[in-house]
Amino acid sequence: MRYTITTLIMFFILLFPAGVFADQASVDLQKANDHVINAFQLAEQNNLIQSKEEYEKYNTLWYKNESGIKDKSKGAYRSIEERMGEVQFAFAQSPAKKVNIITSLKALIEINQTFISGDMSAFKDPSPTGSTTIDDLVKLLDEAKAALDQNNVQAAKQQIQSFRNSWLDIEGLVLTQSSKVYADAERDMVSSYALLTSNPPNVADAKQTVKNMRDYLIPLASKTSYTIVDVITILLREGLEALLVIVALLGFLNKSGHGEKKNWLWYGLGAGVLVSIILGIAVQLLFSSGTFGNNNFLIIGCTGLFAAVMLIYMSYWLHSKSSVVNWKQYINNQSTKALASGKLWSISILAFLAVFREGTETVLFFIGMASSISLTTLLLGIVLGILILAILAFLILKIGLKIPMRPFFLVSSVLVFYLCFKFLGTGIHGLQLAGVLRATHTDLLPSIDFFGFYSTWENIIPQSILLLVAIAVVIRNRIRDQKLQVQMNIQQ
Amino acid sequence: MKVSKTLLSIIILVFILAACSSNSNATVDGVKSMQDTLVEMNKNMDTNDTVKVKEDAEKLEESWKKFEDGIKENQPDMYEKVEGPLGIIQAGAKQDTLDQALLKDQITKLNDTLKQIK
Numbered sequence: 001m002r003y004t005i006t007t008l009i010m011f012f013i014l015l016f017p018a019g020v021f022a023d024q025a026s027v028d029l030q031k032a033n034d035h036v037i038n039a040f041q042l043a044e045q046n047n048l049i050q051s052k053e054e055y056e057k058y059n060t061l062w063y064k065n066e067s068g069i070k071d072k073s074k075g076a077y078r079s080i081e082e083r084m085g086e087v088q089f090a091f092a093q094s095p096a097k098k099v100n101i102i103t104s105l106k107a108l109i110e111i112n113q114t115f116i117s118g119d120m121s122a123f124k125d126p127s128p129t130g131s132t133t134i135d136d137l138v139k140l141l142d143e144a145k146a147a148l149d150q151n152n153v154q155a156a157k158q159q160i161q162s163f164r165n166s167w168l169d170i171e172g173l174v175l176t177q178s179s180k181v182y183a184d185a186e187r188d189m190v191s192s193y194a195l196l197t198s199n200p201p202n203v204a205d206a207k208q209t210v211k212n213m214r215d216y217l218i219p220l221a222s223k224t225s226y227t228i229v230d231v232i233t234i235l236l237r238e239g240l241e242a243l244l245v246i247v248a249l250l251g252f253l254n255k256s257g258h259g260e261k262k263n264w265l266w267y268g269l270g271a272g273v274l275v276s277i278i279l280g281i282a283v284q285l286l287f288s289s290g291t292f293g294n295n296n297f298l299i300i301g302c303t304g305l306f307a308a309v310m311l312i313y314m315s316y317w318l319h320s321k322s323s324v325v326n327w328k329q330y331i332n333n334q335s336t337k338a339l340a341s342g343k344l345w346s347i348s349i350l351a352f353l354a355v356f357r358e359g360t361e362t363v364l365f366f367i368g369m370a371s372s373i374s375l376t377t378l379l380l381g382i383v384l385g386i387l388i389l390a391i392l393a394f395l396i397l398k399i400g401l402k403i404p405m406r407p408f409f410l411v412s413s414v415l416v417f418y419l420c421f422k423f424l425g426t427g428i429h430g431l432q433l434a435g436v437l438r439a440t441h442t443d444l445l446p447s448i449d450f451f452g453f454y455s456t457w458e459n460i461i462p463q464s465i466l467l468l469v470a471i472a473v474v475i476r477n478r479i480r481d482q483k484l485q486v487q488m489n490i491q492q
Numbered sequence: 493m494k495v496s497k498t499l500l501s502i503i504i505l506v507f508i509l510a511a512c513s514s515n516s517n518a519t520v521d522g523v524k525s526m527q528d529t530l531v532e533m534n535k536n537m538d539t540n541d542t543v544k545v546k547e548d549a550e551k552l553e554e555s556w557k558k559f560e561d562g563i564k565e566n567q568p569d570m571y572e573k574v575e576g577p578l579g580i581i582q583a584g585a586k587q588d589t590l591d592q593a594l595l596k597d598q599i600t601k602l603n604d605t606l607k608q609i610k
Contacts, residue, residue: 063572067564085579092580092594104583168557190554194547199588202543 025068026116032061033112040105043098051101052091059084069115075123075165076115083108132169134221140166141214144192148207156206157196164189174220178433181216188213215441219433219454226369230422231381232388233415234365238358239389242272245331245354247396249347252335261347268351275352276359277382280366281375301436303367304427304452311365311420365419417470418451424466425452428459522559523606526552530603533581537595542588545595549585552578552602563609570609577602 039054062084070077087108090100114122144159167189175182188209195206246269253262331350338346366378395401429452432439440457447454453463533548556578564571577598584595 063568063575081575081579082582085581085583088576089580089583089594092598093591094594164554186554187551190550191547194543194550197546198543 023068023072025065025072026118028061028065028068029112030116032058032065033109033116035061036105036109036112040102040109043101043105046098048091048096048098048101051105055087055091055105073115073120073123074168076111076120079123080108080111080115083111132166134170134173134217137163137166137170138214138217138221141210141217145207145210145214148203148210151203153196153201153203156210157193160189160193160196160210164193174217178220181220181433184216185213216439218441219429219439219456226373226377226422228377228381228384230369230419231366231373231378232385233419234362235382235385236388237416238362239385240392242355242358243389243393243396246351246393248331249335249351249354250397252332253347264345264348265351268348268353269355271348272352272355272359273386275356276363279360279363280378280382298430298436301427301430301433304423304425304430306427307365307367307369308420308423308427310361311416311423365423421463421466422452425454425459425463428462429454432456432458518559519562519609522555523609525555527603527606529555530599530606534596534599537590537592537599540590540592542590545590546585549582553582567609570605573605574602574609577605 035054035058039051039058042048042051042054062080066077069080083104086104087101090097090104093100140159140163144156144163147153147155147159167185171182171186174185192206192209192213195202195209246265249265250262253265331354334350335347338350369378392401428437431437432454437458442455442457442460445453445455445460453459529548529551533545533552536544536548556574560571560574563574580598581595581602584591584598
């Protein structure tokens with residue numbers, strides 16, 4: 001029996017049109033709208049003062065209930081408020097014009113009734129799904145630009161209006177990435193709309209404004225991030241260098257018959273790795289976007305360029321032949337001294353220094369990546385890198401594997417150059433997004449995230465220079481090697 | 493020596509970047525932005541630049557959207573005092589010929605209300 005009743009109730013519910021179960025927002029607006037109808041009738045009877053009083057009653061009710069209407073449809077809320085503004089303007093005019101008051105009240109009644117009837121298709125809601133992306137906004141601008149190219153002002157106006165509606169969903173995202181782009185977009189979306197709605201519409205200026213908006217929003221849509229491969233590359237390069245020093249120190253200990261005291265060396269090595277990891281995590285936490293919010297891109301910019309400069313410095317000076325020789329000599333001298341004086345703890349310090357020196361450099365590069373990589377990826381990269389290093393260390397120390405130095409340094413130099421190129425590109429891009437640098441887009445070249453390459457002249461020029469300098473250095477070295485070879489042949 | 497220099501440069505960088513970041517208050521920023529726009533609007537009214545006035549009205553609306561919910565919740569009387577003149581300014585700016593006296597009056601009203609917002 002109970003089952004039958006429930007089924008019957010369900011059946012009747014399904015039979016009724018949805019409108020019968022009107023929501024609270026519609027009911028509230030219907031009540032308030034009665035006052036507007038009264039105001040309209042009074043205005044028609046030339047009773048403007050009482051008409052205004054009736055309208056004020058509507059106004060009071062509106063403020064009470066507007067949240068419900070806004071929740072149901074932001075588009076409807078805006079449209080109704082716009083009509084209300086027109087009514088208030090008509091009443092505020094001095095002397096008040098009956099025609100204007102009647103026309104504006106009529107328009108308000110109509111729009112209210114559309115809402116009450118539940119027909120929401122008349123209101124353009126700003127992306128109800130809330131899944132607008134910056135790409136969507138750029139697409140709207142492209143459409144607006146295409147419409148303007150064909151002199152279709154009406155269509156362009158609609159696209160800009162849609163842009164403004166969608167903006168509310170995405171503005172937070174834009175603000176966290178670049179306050180400059182945010183402020184510019186806020187200004188330009190308003191001015192492009194005003195240019196198009198002016199009489200006659202200023203198409204040329206509007207087109208330029210839309211183009212500008214597109215130019216500074218595009219970079220936000222594509223955002224370079226670093227991969228686990230980048231993390232491992234750096235760790236391997238730096239780690240292997242440290243490993244070579246450790247191998248040399250071990251050799252010293254064994255040669256001098258202190259092989260059993262190599263624990264001292266492991267302590268130093270362990271401390272070096274630990275301190276470097278702690279420094280790395282601290283840096284990542286400090287530079288994460290959560291900590292810095294609005295200035296995220298300024299951080300990417302500064303740290304990217306800083307890392308690029310550090311890499312160039314490291315590649316061309318620190319690891320130049322003379323410097324490596326000096327460093328090795330220093331290690332040799334110190335270890336001989338340590339062995340001579342019997343203070344084996346200084347072997348620990350040497351191992352620590354060797355690891356910490358490379359570790360600090362690793363951290364510097366991680367700063368360049370930190371704001372564009374998740375902590376998990378960074379840590380995973382570090383763990384994997386250390387694992388590979390451990391295997392290599394095992395192979396070198398226990399099995400006596402010899403690292404082929406030339407290919408190793410050749411491959412790692414190419415990788416370091418790739419990272420340097422990427423750091424430079426990302427750094428400049430970050431500064432562009434932070435508004436420190438201009439972004440002049442060109443369609444001549446595509447943007448390639450993998451290389452941190454963006455199609456703006458501010459990116460293309462410095463990155464091309466870097467590439468050219470690298471090619472020049474490679475060619476110069478090749479020629480010098482060939483000359484040396486020739487000289488050696490002559491001498492032989 | 494090299495290590496300590498490197499550490500020092502990291503610390504300096506951290507401090508510089510930390511100084512760059514600051515939190516903003518939506519209401520204070522919003523009121524300030526609206527007041528700035530009102531000043532601009534007043535100037536554009538004097539030169540009878542209808543396009544600019546319309547642009548300013550749109551700007552006012554955009555700024556208000558950002559913090560109106562907060563005002564409605566915490567200072568409901570102020571909310572109504574803003575919505576009134578703001579609606580009139582929006583409608584007035586759309587007219588082909590600007591009603592100078594009315595718009596200027598509403599600009600003053602809105603500005604006075606904005607001053608009272610905490």
